[in-house]
Amino acid sequence: MKDILFFITLFLAVQSFSQTTKKSVFVNYIEKPIILDANLNEEVWQNSKGASGFWQYFPLDSIQAKQQATIKFLFDDDNLYVGIKVNALANDFIIPSLRRDFSAGGSDNITLLFDTFNDGTNAFIFGTNPFGIKREMLLSGGGSELRGFTMAWDTKWKCKTAIKEDHYVAEMIIPLSAFKYREGETKWRFNSYQFDTQDNVRNTWVNIPQNQFIFNLAYMGEMIFEKPLGQSKTPVSIIPYVNTITAKDFENDISKTDLKFGGDAKFTIGNSLNLDVTINPDFSQVEVDQQVTNLTRFEISLPERRQFFIENSDLFADFGNNRDSNPFFSRRIGIAQDANGNIIESNIIGGVRLSGKVNNDLRVGLLTMQTAEDIKNEIPTVNNAVITLQQKVFKRSNISVMFINKQATKEYDFLADEDKYNRIIGLDYRLASEDNTWVGKYFLHKSFSQGVKDKNYSVGFSTQYFDRDFNVRLSGVYVGDNYESDLGFLRRTDIFKITPKIERTFWPIESTIQKHSFSITPIFIWKPDLNFKNSDYAVISRWKANFKNTGEFTAEMYNRFTYLFSAFDPTGTDEAIALPIDSSYKYTTVSLGYRSDKRKTLSYQIEPSIGTFFNGEKYSFEANLAWRIQPKFSGSLQINYDKINLPYPYPDASIWLIGPKIDLTFNKSIFWSTFIQYSSQQKNIGVNTRLQWRFAPLSDLFIVYNDNYFSNSFTPRFKSLNLKLTYWLNI
Known part of the structure; x- marks a missing residue:
């Protein structure tokens, strides 16, 4: 018996050692x-x-x-x-x-x-x-x-x-x-x-x-x-560009032909800090955004694709809550609101960005960019600046501070006092345990704008535990009614929101299902300035199964409540009667989704849903088909359809979003992609086709053609043709 216990003890000790010893x-x-x-x-x-x-x-x-x-x-x-x-x-x-x-x-x-x-x-x-x-x-x-x-x-x-x-x-x-x-x-x-x-x-x-x-x-x-690493002999990278463009705005009967040039420069300070400089940047070669159908009352955020903002972007973008209270959203730089309230492009004069490690535990991020004035459209010249510091604590956690400042650098008669500057200071703590079983995010931000003295805070917390069988989260966010973030992304202010979640995962032994899980996620939102009146809630119930062939099946039910504090037309129909102010609605949607094996030559993803919608009904269908002839051809087709039926006198709508995409890779240097998008909600048919020749490492010639039409009449809206040359030179 003693011998048996000895060998069991020895076996467990060996197992424990083998699991904790690093490879x-x-x-x-x-x-x-x-x-x-x-x-x-x-x-x-x-x-x-x-x-x-x-x-x-x-x-x-x-x-x-x-x-x-x-x-x-x-x-x-x-x-x-x-x-x-x-x-x-x-x-x-x-x-x-x-x-x-x-x-x-x-x-x-x-x-x-x-x-x-x-x-x-x-x-x-x-x-x-x-x-x-x-x-x-x-x-x-x-x-x-x-x-x-x-x-x-x-x-x-x-x-x-x-x-x-x-x-x-x-x-x-x-x-x-x-x-x-x-x-x-x-x-x-x-x-x-x-x-x-x-x-x-x-x-x-x-x-x-x-x-x-x-x-x-x-x-x-x-x-x-085998021996200590020496100082990195990083070259200075100069990336000039020249871009010629010809464009026609048919809505405003404006033609444009222009020649632009500018470029970027990349420097390394020491072994661990990047210094990026851009002068008169041009992002015309960046792939066009994928359109979405928006049936909510709020703005949709789209990912940053511009190279200048990419490296160490988490130092600037990972503050706050990315859905409800993100204080810095780099896509705000380079756009502005004109005198009529329209969002238009604002030219960037130049910018400087320093980011990276000061030592093993401290990271720093500094960014400043100046945008040009546009007197005709009543847009001031503005400096956009961000300063961040991130200090590692414990094994994998960190604490960060940030300062954001957007400020007009000249006086203008058309500029109101409250629009002259917007500033935010903030403190964030990100928790990550050594084995990642516990993760969390906690933040406190305060905004400063002229004439604003209270209700200008944003606070959030999230603590999550997940192991092999359970995933449990408790999280929430508060955004004050006067909290402003001109360079950030805010869906709305004056909210207190909690988003707990509990999920149980099962691991079948002998089954075509590799794993499956049940989860419940209740989301509740209150308005603090209105005696914490409940404005919204959603209870999401989900069963999800992952198959051994990499396919995936999901069944979901959404039970929602919405109180309208302003009139709202969920169909987006022109001159329609909107749902009235101070009205409330409870509605339920059920959806099924399936994603096929992506290894197949033809793969697909479908998700039909049906249920009530405000005071009416909604049927939706989403599909994405992908086909390849490897390795040179791949194509996809995105289809979104929403059928909304509301009782008289409110409108009905059939909303389509269709987006075929073709990608041809002739070899490792020449690529041609075409993306066509039809959106009945935005009344637009868009064609973006881009030919890219990578004639040297990270050096490209782009020919980009954009064509947009009104979908209801197929009359032209906007056309442009760009020829852009970039060259990456190390010196």
Whole structure:
């Protein structure tokens, strides 16, 4: 009996040690650069042990990967060299596109995550697929949220691959200047994840539980460098552009032909701070926004796509509550309201942005941008400035302070006193436990505008616990009636809102369902200035099932209440009778959704819903179809339909949003995409077609054509043709 107890104790001790000991990989120093040929036949590669022993993440997270990958590292004074071998059942790989920065889902690829400051909060990401298509991203927020990805970030590096009968090989050369790190560092945190479509599995080097995202930075091993890293020899990057445009505004009978030039410059201060400068920036090559149907009373936020605002964007954008009280929303810079209340473009004269690490625990962000005056439209010249500091506390948490200032820099007769400036100071604390079981966000912000002295606070809290079986959240936000954020995103003021959630997840042993969950999310909103009158509530009940073939099924029921403090027409019909002020409505919607296996040549996502809507009824149907002829053609079709029936004398409506998109990647350098959007709500048919030739690394020639028509008469609204040349020069 004693012997049995001894062996049980020894077994448990070994198991405990194996689960807590960090995995590590050694990075050898070399004197001579390797040849980039995807052979890995140099002696230095043969002598490198590498990172192996991948774990399966999907469909199970408790066994070793069937098809293993091995990742080897070398470095010299200038570059990090990566050699990768990924085993596979065969060479029948899925490669949907030849375009850079591809999405990982539904394709074969391997991705590397580097936490260079060992803070468990931010990471540089590099990845490739069997065809050698590159992708690089930044990750913030510890990998706890999908929105932590910044896919618009670009940097120069090299990659070559070779496909064999039962595996593929990738060889990378990544300049150390592409990373930010502390001089003298000998260790980075590292992990890797790999998608295998033939085996239908996803694997990770460090074992990650499935209740966490596959890119969560709480679960990482270590890269140990043979000698301390030196000072990064980062070049100065100059990125000039020239853009010629010809445009016709048919609504206002205005024609325009113009030649613009300007550019960006990127500097590195030390090894860890970025200094970005832009003069007369032009964003005409940025992909057009995807339109949405808005049946709410509130503004819709759209993601930032402009390169200048991308790197370290979390330092500026992650304050407050992104849905109800976000004090800084970079898309506000470059737009303004004219004398008639219309939102129009406001030219940016220039800007400077300093961001990054001061040391391993302290990050800093400074931004200032000046927009031009437009006397004709009564738009002043304005300085937009943000200062942020973020200090790491404990293992993975941080505390941040920020100051935001938007201020007219000249006096104007048309400018009211209350519009001369808007300022915000704030304090945020982000909680992230070592294993990411506990996460949270807590903030206090105060705004300053001329003549405003009270009710100018915004306060929020969120505490969330999630393990393999339970996800429990308690959160809320208060926004004072006089709280203003000219550079932020606010849906409305004078609210106190709570959003608790409880979710239970089940893991079937033998089933086509990989996991399924039940959740209830009640959302209640009160108006503090009206004796805490309940203005809205929604109780969301959801069952969600994930299948082993990567498909997904969702059933939802929304029970809603809305009190209207102002008249509102939910159909958006011109000159219609709106639902009256001081009226209240209870309504319920039921929806079913299914997303098919993305690995298939033809995949789809559908979601029909039906129920009551204010004092009437609504039927909706959403669908997205995707088709590929790999690797050069991919197409998609988005369809949204809303049928609203309200009792007389209120209007009925049939609202359509249709958006076909075609993407042709002729090779790794020439891409052509066309996006057509028809919106009956916005009465617009838009065509955006863009030809891109990447003639040198991160250097492009764009030809962009935009065409817009009134959907009810098909008469032209606006047309433009842009020819833009950018060149990335390192000096």
